Amino acid sequence: xxxxxxxxxxxxxxxxxxxxxxxxxxxxxxxxxxxxxxxxxxxxxxxxxxxxxxxxxxxxxxxxxxxxxxxxxxxxxxxxxxxxxxxxxxxxxxxxxxxxxxxxxxxxxxxxxxxxxxxxxxxxxxxxxxxxxxxxxxxxxxxxxxxxxxxxxxxxxxxxxxxxxxxxxxxxxxxxxxxxxxxxxxxxxxxxxxxxxxxxxxxxxxxxxxxxxxxxxxxxxxxxxxxxxxxxxxxxxxxxxxxxxxxxxxxxxxxxxxxxxxxxxxxxxxxxxxxxxxxxxxxxxxxxxxxx
Numbered sequence: 695x696x697x698x699x700x701x702x703x704x705x706x707x708x709x710x711x712x713x714x715x716x717x718x719x720x721x722x723x724x725x726x727x728x729x730x731x732x733x734x735x736x737x738x739x740x741x742x743x744x745x746x747x748x749x750x751x752x753x754x755x756x757x758x759x760x761x762x763x764x765x766x767x768x769x770x771x772x773x774x775x776x777x778x779x780x781x782x783x784x785x786x787x788x789x790x791x792x793x794x795x796x797x798x799x800x801x802x803x804x805x806x807x808x809x810x811x812x813x814x815x816x817x818x819x820x821x822x823x824x825x826x827x828x829x830x831x832x833x834x835x836x837x838x839x840x841x842x843x844x845x846x847x848x849x850x851x852x853x854x855x856x857x858x859x860x861x862x863x864x865x866x867x868x869x870x871x872x873x874x875x876x877x878x879x880x881x882x883x884x885x886x887x888x889x890x891x892x893x894x895x896x897x898x899x900x901x902x903x904x905x906x907x908x909x910x911x912x913x914x915x916x917x918x919x920x921x922x923x924x925x926x927x928x929x930x931x932x933x934x935x936x937x938x939x940x941x942x943x944x945x946x947x948x949x950x951x952x953x954x955x956x957x958x959x960x961x962x963x964x965x966x967x968x969x970x971x972x973x974x975x976x977x978x979x980x981x982x983x984x985x986x
Contacts, residue, residue, distance in 0.1 A: 701772035706748035717845035745794040752787035804847040827893040835865035856917035863910040875956035938976035
């Protein structure tokens with residue numbers, strides 16, 4: 695494998711594609727997990743979103759090259775360190791974006807629209823919104839909502855307002871956790887790497903993390919006992935999944951404040967076995983209520 699290909703693979707960050715797993719949420723909650731056409735369309739959407747994510751990472755790393763050089767971790771990324779030339783990176787980025795967009799039209803034009811929105815909003819975030827306090831975290835939430843919107847559009851189901859709210863709150867919880875970690879890690883150099891960090895304070899960030907975590911727990915609980923939810927589940931109560939959801943929230947909270955993690959939520963999930971077990975148990979509980 696050539697060094698260019700190796701550095702391209704590193705730059706598109708395959709481990710981060712775990713976030714695109716949110717695309718499967720509508721499939722799960724719409725009770726279509728055993729419907730082959732829906733499974734195929736959702737899997738195809740996941741693949742196309744991974745392609746678009748790869749494009750976004752390559753473009754963002756190119757736009758942020760100077761700031762990444764000041765970051766103790768990001769300075770080692772291939773583009774920031776000079777191991778990967780900008781020209782092949784941008785060529786691959788736009789090739790991946792075009793393949794993703796044109797292929798998505800074969801599934802539904804709505805998916806192409808969502809993917810294009812995802813790409814443009816990410817570029818806008820890198821150039822404008824990431825320097826606007828609170829709005830930077832809200833943009834992060836938007837990216838997750840676009841994922842579940844894509845999952846719903848491709849199998850033609852209505853996007854539940856409960857799932858949208860819970861996804862947005864979860865993303866805000868994660869986003870503020872990232873900011874908390876950056877303030878801790880970069881300390882006095884925080885504003886040099888990300889100017890918006892100068893507008894945050896540790897106390898404010900901690901309050902936002904607490905508010906979003908509490909709100910997420912409350913809204914998820916309300917979703918499980920909502921009359922419409924009970925109708926969909928045939929009277930079977932999703933309330934039995936709440937303990938797993940709560941533990942997952944509290945465990946992530948523990949990672950943020952006791953283990954001083956949070957800079958990379960994907961790494962937390964991939965390295966915390968208790969969090970992984972909780973996620974599996976939550977999925978099993980949801981499957982049990984919705985399908986059996």
